[in-house]
Every structure is written in C-alpha cells, then in structure tokens.
Amino acid sequence: MILIVDLVLIIIFIGGFGWGIGTVKRYQVEPNTSRTETNTDSLYSESRFEKTLQKFKRLDLMVRLGPVKDAKTFNYTPDEFNVKYSSQPIVSGLKATKTLNAETGEVEVCTTMTPQGVTVAGDYLLTTAYDHDGFHNSVMYIQDLKTGKLLNTVVLNGRPHVGGLTYDAKNDNIWICGRRNNAAEVFAIKLKTALTYNVDKKAKAVAYSQRAQLGNISRASFVTYYENALFVGFFNPTGKGNIQRYPLNDKGQVVGKSLTSSISNQFDVLTQSVLHQDILSKIQGMAFYGDYTILSQSYGGGNSTLYIFKTDPKKTIFRASDAIDTFDMPSHLEQISTHDGRMYMMFESAAYAYRHRSTNQLDRVLSMNLEGFVQLVLKEEK
C-alpha cells in the first residue's frame, strides 16, 4: 500500500509538476577546449551529413542540382545533379571560436557559439554566431565562397543575437541585426574593414561604419537587403511579428523611419497571417528571388519549413494557405539568403546548446538551386 502511494506521489509531483524549483535556472556549461583558434573542421562526418540530408528528399535534390541552362525545360537528368556534398561549406567555429570575453575584454576561445545568419558578399561567405552562454562577444566569420576556407573571425560589439546579416554591394556594407539600449538596431561594417580586422592586435571589437536604432521594433530577428532597402524582420513568440522596410540613401545610410509603403504593408500582413496560425509561429529569415518571396520558419526541435509566396503588389491579405508551397526542412533552420541563383541556409542544430537534443544535426551551410526549386514547386502545383 505504501509503495503504491509512493508511486502515485511520484507520478503526481514529478509527472505533473516536474522536478525543480522555480527560482533555479539551468544553463549550458561551456565545454573545455585546448584550441586557440577558430575551428574550421566539421563536427560530423560527410557520410553522416549525406544521410541527414537524404532524409529530406526534395531538399537533397535541390542541394545537388547544379547550374541548368533552362530550368523550365530541363528534365532533371542525373548528370544535372552534379553538386558534391563536400562542396557545402562547413560552419566555422562550432567547436571553438576566437573572440573576446564580454566582461573582461580578454581574447578567449568560446565553445558554445550558436550560428544564426548567413549571406554572401562578393567572393565571401559571411556567417554570424552568438555565445549561447552569454559570456563572449558575438562574431562574424568570413569564409572563401568557393573553397569554404575560413579567412577571418570578426568580433562584434557586445553579445547581440545576430539573427541575420545581409550585404549591400553598392556601398560595400555588411548589415547585421543587433540590439542596443533594449531596442533593436542594425549596424554596418565595411567589408574591407572586416577582412583586415585582427582581434589579436588590439583585443577590441571591429569598428562599425554605421549604427541605426530601429525605434519601432524591440528586437530585430533578421535583415535582408533588397532593391536599395533593408527589410528587417521582427519576431515575438507570444505576439505578432512583422517585417519593415528601411530605405537606404545614396551613401548607403538608413534614412528616416520605417516607410508605410505598399510593399512594407504587404509583408507586414503576410508575416502576421503566417504567425497567427497556431502551429506556425517563428519566422527566422526572408529571401527574395525573382517574383518569389521565401520565408523560413523554425521553432524547437521539429522540422523547419520554407514558405514560398508569389509577390503580388495588388494582394493585401495573405494567409498561410496563400503560400504556393511549403517545403519540409531539417530542424533549427535560421537565416536564408540568396546569391547567384542559389539559396544559402544556416542551421543552429549542430551548436553545442542544441546538438545533444537535435535529431538532424547539420554542421554545413546548405545552398540549393533556386531556379530548380521554384520550378519544382510550380510543377507540383500543376
């Protein structure tokens, strides 16, 4: 009898309420490392990467699809799928990242960097990461786009979430989402400055060329450059999200506040309609390709999703069902960005904070053929 009561007590208290005290919080403990530089080697083997990718058939096809002359007419012959798995760049710094201690300002190696943003700037692949434990400064990695070789680790000011970054080629500015004085901001770094930056010389964060506080957004989740403007996305898990457009002047500076132009309204409604669905909540990235707008969504350890919308200036009300198609993706999908007909995707599933509970860890930046992707979507629609 006593044993039965014990069992019932355990079920009620542990099962019903859960072990713990409300005032005690857990945090990940940064693992030790003997490394002194940012790592460039992969966490997982290439065969494991292949197996993970092959769980998502359509994604796997689009990643392996190389350049095609006419995507509308080509027949998806095997020789078109000529992109090697090994060509997908390894996410830098997952094991060790050389950065600054946010409290002491000393140069240290961080082992809990969580990758967030990805974009292409000319010949370079740029990615961002923040320290999940919050002890170290956030960083931006610069890799050679063709070889994937790590060229520099750029230390940013403070510990912003750096959910997204984008490149304004016209003005040579890299724009990154940040946060200052409890408000969202975007800040810019000249690509040349980033390439020549060396943390060992002064043990200081990189110099910014611009900082713009976004008064009407409390937290910027991602940023995308499109047609001489920055599109900054805001996400709040419990409230509504929106995307706002910030035009840039001829000098590449953010001018004025958010414009209530037709396009900004349109995207505002678009994301809100997606976010209002109970099972759809977290938009992590946005990319433009031709007439299409692609949103990435991810929350927790479940599969992520890509939503593909056709841009229609006349349309003012969008619903999740208005998406031309949705695309299942591995978990923990973060920023997406487009370059030269391919879409680049960053996943945080291989970060120390998530790798032990993720089902599909990806330690590479994926890029997929966008034209093939769009045609695949359209064919499926027919």
Next chain:
Amino acid sequence: MEATKLAKRKQWPVPFSQTEPHFTFNNWLKFFSVVLFAYLLFYTRNPIGGFFNMSGTTFLNVANGWTRAVVVFGGVLYCAIIFAGAVWAAGWDGLSQLFASFRWRDIWYVFAYGILYLIATTLGGILGDLVPIRFGVDFVNTLEAAQFGNLGAFSLISFRAFFMTLATQLTAVMIFLASQQLFSRLATKHRRWALFLTYLLALTVTAVVTTTPLAPHVFVNIASGLIAQLPLYWVYRRSRNILVVTLSAFILMHVMIGLAVMLG
C-alpha cells in the same frame, strides 16, 4: 556506570536493528516514504513548494513579517514532516534513541567534527569538480543567494537552513542505520567488509537523496558526498545525537557565511 555508558557509545549505533524498536522493512518503508513526500513537496514545481521556495529577490525587496514567516516556516515544515516520518516509523521512544542525552564533550565534538566537516567539504568539492557536467545552475534568484544580501537576511535564512539541515541529517543517519542493519545481516562473518559497505552505501544513498534542484548533479554529489558526509557519520557514532551532527554541519559553515556577508 559512566564507564558502561561510554562503552555503549563506542559500540555500533544499533537503534532499529539490535535494540528496540526493531525495524522491519515496513518500518523503513514508512520513514523513507515520508522523506520522499517531503522531497517531492519541496523540490518539484508544485504551488506549495513554490510558495515556500520564495524568490530571493522577492524576499529582499518585500521583507515584511509575512515573507519572513514563510521563509522560516518553510524550513520548519520540511523538518516537521521528516520528524513525523520518524515518529510514524519508530514511535517517540524510537526517535528519542536518536537524540542521546547531552554531555559537555559534545560541544568539543561539534567544533572538532565541524572543522573536519569543513575540510571534508572542501576536499569533496575538489573531487566533485572532476566530474564533467553539461549544465550549470543559476542561483541568483534563490534564497541561498539572498542570504548574502545583508545580515538580517542571512540571520533569517540561516534559521530556515538550520531546520533543513536537521531534517537532512536525520535522513542521513537513518540511511546509515538502515545500511548498518542490512550489512550486519548480510556479512555477519566479515565485520570489516560490513563496516566498509555500510559507509559506502550510506554515503552514496545520502548523496543521491540530497540531490536537489540546487545541487542537481547526482554524480558530483556522490563524488563530493563520499568525503563530505563522512565526518558527520563519525560524530554520530561518537555522540549518538543527531542534534550534535546537525550543529557540526551547521555552526562553523554558517559562521563562515556570516563573515563573508559582513566583509561584503
């Protein structure tokens, strides 16, 4: 007469196995079920546990009579539940056997074993640090952190901590006695092995039982508890008094915390 008493105290602590009341499996089950209940009440996220495990920040900012009463009563309640379990299992006579009459030398024991306990806790901590862990615990908002806020908070939270320590040491000694009963029966011809296994099992189980959200790493607790709790079992064997054990664990440790609070 005195010599006979001394000889008895140097013998094994035998309540519940060799002297009355003899504990059966059912008696042990009664006591440890109540311990389980107290543990679940205070260390799960239930409303009652949440009420008594008040946020340290709340306590410091709203330090009125009510919050003070809640903090102290939390410790008293936890202790009362464990003691109720002992009475349920052993009766008042059984409980009184765990609190032998006080002697002047017990004061010496409190400080001598208190120092040993501090040393053992430090050594245990070093050993515990060798165990790899994957998550840490943020104490910033706990009462344990709030006691460093000021001397008033320290005094009141120490009052609560005393009752929590008393309850914990009663549980630890009962585990020790249960282990002793178990191995004295299983290894009747190998007294040294029985002694070794009694300590090993008691120290391990005590470390597991004292794994709480505040000290959540069970293997760290085992590694450190194997050393830290040892002087407290020794002092129990010397004094046969759980109050002496509690004071050994409590006084010097809290003097050091008090000094830390005073020195800022």
